[in-house]
Amino acid sequence: xxxxxxxxxxxxxxxxxxxxxxxxxxxxxxxxxxxxxxxxxxxxxxxxxxxxxxxxxxxxxxxxxxxxxxxxxxxxxxxxxxxxxxxxxxxxxxxxxxxxxxxxxxxxxxxxxxxxxxxxxxxxxxxxxxxxxxxxxxxxxxxxxxxxxxxxxxxxxxxxxxxxxxxxxxxxxxxxxxxxxxxxxxxxxxxxxxxxxxxxxxxxxxxxxxxxxxxxxxxxxxxxxxxxxxxxxxxxxxxxxxxxxxxxxxxxxxxxxxxxxxxxxxxxxxxxxxxxxxxxxxxxxxxxxxxxxxxxxxxxxxxxxxxxxxxxxxxxxxxxxxxxxxxxxxxxxxxxxxxxxxxxxxxxxxxxxxxxxxxxxxxxxxxxxxxxxxxxxxxxxxx
Numbered sequence: 537x538x539x540x541x542x543x544x545x546x547x548x549x550x551x552x553x554x555x556x557x558x559x560x561x562x563x564x565x566x567x568x569x570x571x572x573x574x575x576x577x578x579x580x581x582x583x584x585x586x587x588x589x590x591x592x593x594x595x596x597x598x599x600x601x602x603x604x605x606x607x608x609x610x611x612x613x614x615x616x617x618x619x620x621x622x623x624x625x626x627x628x629x630x631x632x633x634x635x636x637x638x639x640x641x642x643x644x645x646x647x648x649x650x651x652x653x654x655x656x657x658x659x660x661x662x663x664x665x666x667x668x669x670x671x672x673x674x675x676x677x678x679x680x681x682x683x684x685x686x687x688x689x690x691x692x693x694x695x696x697x698x699x700x701x702x703x704x705x706x707x708x709x710x711x712x713x714x715x716x717x718x719x720x721x722x723x724x725x726x727x728x729x730x731x732x733x734x735x736x737x738x739x740x741x742x743x744x745x746x747x748x749x750x751x752x753x754x755x756x757x758x759x760x761x762x763x764x765x766x767x768x769x770x771x772x773x774x775x776x777x778x779x780x781x782x783x784x785x786x787x788x789x790x791x792x793x794x795x796x797x798x799x800x801x802x803x804x805x806x807x808x809x810x811x812x813x814x815x816x817x818x819x820x821x822x823x824x825x826x827x828x829x830x831x832x833x834x835x836x837x838x839x840x841x842x843x844x845x846x847x848x849x850x851x852x853x854x855x856x857x858x859x860x861x862x863x864x865x866x867x868x869x870x871x872x873x874x875x876x877x878x879x880x881x882x883x884x885x886x887x888x889x890x891x892x893x894x895x896x897x898x899x900x901x902x903x904x905x906x907x908x909x910x911x912x913x914x915x916x917x918x919x
Contacts, residue, residue, distance in 0.1 A: 608801065616706050652688055704871040749900070795891065
């Protein structure tokens with residue numbers, strides 16, 4: 537990444553005292569030995585003003601961002617929407633005929649981006665992506681759990697595999713090549729990957745788990761629902777320590793980055809590009825941030841889903857349940873990831889945050905509170 541993209545915090549209008557408080561909070565779990573590493577960055581006006589690494593992480597380290605990858609995959613698809621090569625109201629089956637089995641012929645393109653498509657638990661092994669026949673077989677086998685468009689239920693990976701397929705079929709370019717050549721390279725982001733090359737594996741931090749998971753009784757005592765089982769298991773997380781899985785570029789969760797480039801990517805989402813290169817028009821960006829899920833709520837906390845075109849929108853006072861801080865504005869948007877990864881930009885201040893860690897705390901409440909605290913401190917860093 538160009539040195540011209542780094543500057544001091546104060547020149548970006550960031551308060552040094554508040555930045556220091558943020559860095560102290562990020563360092564806490566690393567200093568206590570709970571997390572092996574962490575990395576944080578703040579950007580504004582297309583430049584990075586804060587970039588710090590803790591524990592075993594260095595500035596060269598790359599960390600899996602898990603579901604924060606969804607913003608990158610979605611933004612790649614925005615280029616097709618913008619060019620008129622894809623439309624939200626299209627039926628997926630009209631682009632991927634084999635997808636239409638088992639009642640899925642009514643699923644629209646928009647529903648893939650908003651987690652309202654009805655197949656949240658559809659199985660797909662990452663290495664199957666490399667074989668087009670196996671991909672097609674999976675699409676054909678998948679069944680609906682509920683009628684598309686009738687509810688919101690987070691699709692950890694399934695819908696993003698289909699979005700990647702749409703990108704390939706409408707562009708004629710392999711998904712990872714499209715993301716690299718049409719999004720990452722024009723933005724000049726040399727430390728962000730969806731599909732990690734073998735040559736970069738030495739930089740990737742291995743995932744590891746720490747802490748003890750809360751019991752059902754402990755959740756009940758806290759007055760909180762027990763998180764449902766999902767495909768995001770410990771084994772699934774640890775599989776990203778394998779170079780062959782990293783190389784796939786899982787569209788719903790396989791991206792790698794350092795915090796500086798991830799924060800800059802969210803600057804690009806806000807401004808349309810970086811350093812005078814515009815990828816997304818103002819109309820496209822405004823459209824992508826428009827909430828499409830209406831009054832639909834998440835299943836666990838019963839809070840408004842607030843989903844744009846592959847993005848989570850901060851919204852009302854329940855924003856902390858969506859991965860934002862209490863001091864974020866309602867307009868903030870981005871996408872968090874498993875293990876506590878944070879990535880957002882707030883139009884009210886122009887600040888973008890990226891927080892990455894390879895340490896996955898089994899205590900989901902502690903992990904969630906950490907994210908809210910870090911985001912709250914970051915969102916308040918403007919002078």
